[in-house]
Amino acid sequence: MDTSQRRIILDSLGLGIGVGTYGLTFGAIATASGLSVLQTCALSLFAFTGASQFAFVGVVASGGAPLTAALTATLLGARNMFYSISLAALLRVRGWRRLAAAHLVIDESTAMALSHKDPRDARTAFVWTGVTIFVMWNLMTLLGALAGNAIGDPKVFGLDAAVAAAFLGLVWPRLTDRLAQIVALCSVLIAVALVPFSTPGVPIIIAGCGAVALGLVWKRLIEHKTGADD
Amino acid sequence: MTELTWGVAFVIVGTYLWKLAGLSVPQTVLEHRVTLAIAALIPVAFLSALVAVQTFADGARLVLDARLVGVGVAAILLSLRVPFLPMLIAAAASTALVRMFF
Numbered sequence: 255m256d257t258s259q260r261r262i263i264l265d266s267l268g269l270g271i272g273v274g275t276y277g278l279t280f281g282a283i284a285t286a287s288g289l290s291v292l293q294t295c296a297l298s299l300f301a302f303t304g305a306s307q308f309a310f311v312g313v314v315a316s317g318g319a320p321l322t323a324a325l326t327a328t329l330l331g332a333r334n335m336f337y338s339i340s341l342a343a344l345l346r347v348r349g350w351r352r353l354a355a356a357h358l359v360i361d362e363s364t365a366m367a368l369s370h371k372d373p374r375d376a377r378t379a380f381v382w383t384g385v386t387i388f389v390m391w392n393l394m395t396l397l398g399a400l401a402g403n404a405i406g407d408p409k410v411f412g413l414d415a416a417v418a419a420a421f422l423g424l425v426w427p428r429l430t431d432r433l434a435q436i437v438a439l440c441s442v443l444i445a446v447a448l449v450p451f452s453t454p455g456v457p458i459i460i461a462g463c464g465a466v467a468l469g470l471v472w473k474r475l476i477e478h479k480t481g482a483d484d
Numbered sequence: 485m486t487e488l489t490w491g492v493a494f495v496i497v498g499t500y501l502w503k504l505a506g507l508s509v510p511q512t513v514l515e516h517r518v519t520l521a522i523a524a525l526i527p528v529a530f531l532s533a534l535v536a537v538q539t540f541a542d543g544a545r546l547v548l549d550a551r552l553v554g555v556g557v558a559a560i561l562l563s564l565r566v567p568f569l570p571m572l573i574a575a576a577a578s579t580a581l582v583r584m585f586f
Contacts, residue, residue: 272567279572293492300496303503305527309534310495317543320491328498330530336523338506347507356504412579415554418538419575422555425531426562437525438532445533449541457541458533465529466522473521 259378266366266382273362274390276420280307281398283417286408287315291399298395302388303360305424306331309458312417315408318455326458337364344368344376358384433473441465550586554579 277298284294289311297307306327313323338359344367347355358380367380408414429435445461452460485493539555540546554575561571 272569275569276572279569289488289492293489296492297495301492301499303499305531306495306499309530310491312534312538314488314491316537316541320487321494324491324494324498326530326534327495328502329526331495331499331502333502333523333527334499335502335506336520338503340506342507345507352507353504356507357500359503359506409583410580412550412554412576412581412583414538415551415558415579416572416576418535418551418555419558419572420568421531421534421538422558423562423568423571425528425535428528428531434525434528437528441529441532442536445536446540446546449537449546450544452544454537454541454543458530458537461533461536462526462530465532466525469525469529470518470521 258375262370262375262378263382266379267386269362269366270383270386271390274387275394276304277391277394278398278401279413279416279420280304280311280391281395281400282402282405283308283315283398283408283413284311284395285399285402286405286410286413287311287402289314291396291403294399294402295392295396298392301327301331302357302391303331303334304391305361305421308417308420308424312421313455313458315414315417316454318453322453322455322459326455326462329459329462334359337361340364341367341380344373345380346373355380358388360384360387362387433469433476436472437465437469440468550579550582553582 280298281294284297285291297310301307309330310323310327313326314320338356341359341364345355363380363384366383367376370376370379405411405413408417425438429438441461441464444464445457448457448460535555539551540548542549557578558571558575561574
């Protein structure tokens with residue numbers, strides 16, 4: 255194995271171990287919010303996409319219907335499709351390998367893969383990051399789930415604030431341009447405005463879709479304006 | 485199966501199909517300008533709504549409570565580029581401390 259490959263594997267292991275530890279938080283919050291250990295572990299094993307898993311648990315914990323929670327989580331998972339599109343040309347996987355590779359498509363594995371131009375390096379980074387996070391995320395979910403069962407109520411130890419902080423941490427690096435900031439602000443305002451008038455979970459779906467629509471209109475207006483300037 | 489288990493199953497199937505679709509469907513179909521723009525906006529929009537609801541909502545009521553302190557601490561630490569896990573622990577701990585003393 256040459257040094258560049260070894261370097262990629264070490265980077266992937268480091269990132270994977272770091273990221274995988276958040277599984278502890280997820281597991282604890284999930285069982286403290288009323289999911290069974292089995293349901294919690296099933297989400298980490300088979301859904302394996304952190305933001306969606308936190309979203310499902312967050313909506314359930316705030317009293318939303320499981321279907322509303324599932325819809326929010328699934329919509330949030332849509333971004334993984336666009337990660338797969340960017341990865342398809344680099345990975346070139348068929349048959350069962352494609353089924354397995356699809357499972358490993360998450361924020362971190364995609365970011366690591368796309369940071370390499372050479373397809374072989376990209377594949378190494380993708381597989382090692384994905385597998386390391388998968389193993390760590392699931393081990394830590396189980397530990398967290400057992401701890402959360404003992405804790406019982408998400409308010410103990412401020413776990414409910416940790417959920418909000420987790421979403422903030424996930425959205426933070428995306429707020430780099432004006433469009434993203436406007437969409438975020440609109441979404442917050444719509445969601446807060448809707449809370450008193452709808453069942454828990456529904457404000458997230460309406461605010462999410464509404465802010466995406468407003469963002470598209472805003473983007474169109476900007477493009478139109480800059481187009482006219484040229 | 486309970487309603488909660490159905491919800492879990494829904495999430496599992498739904499999230500996996502998104503991932504598989506991107507590797508399977510011809511790129512020309514998915515790589516449309518508008519779909520790409522939507523894809524870029526979805527995480528920001530939904531995560532922001534989740535932050536808001538998770539901070540200010542208690543069921544169908546709007547409240548200002550100890551969670552706001554935790555989220556404030558999280559925002560400060562994120563702006564200082566503190567890593568994810570210490571940031572989460574600080575957010576939870578500050579909220580728990582406020583609850584303990586007030």
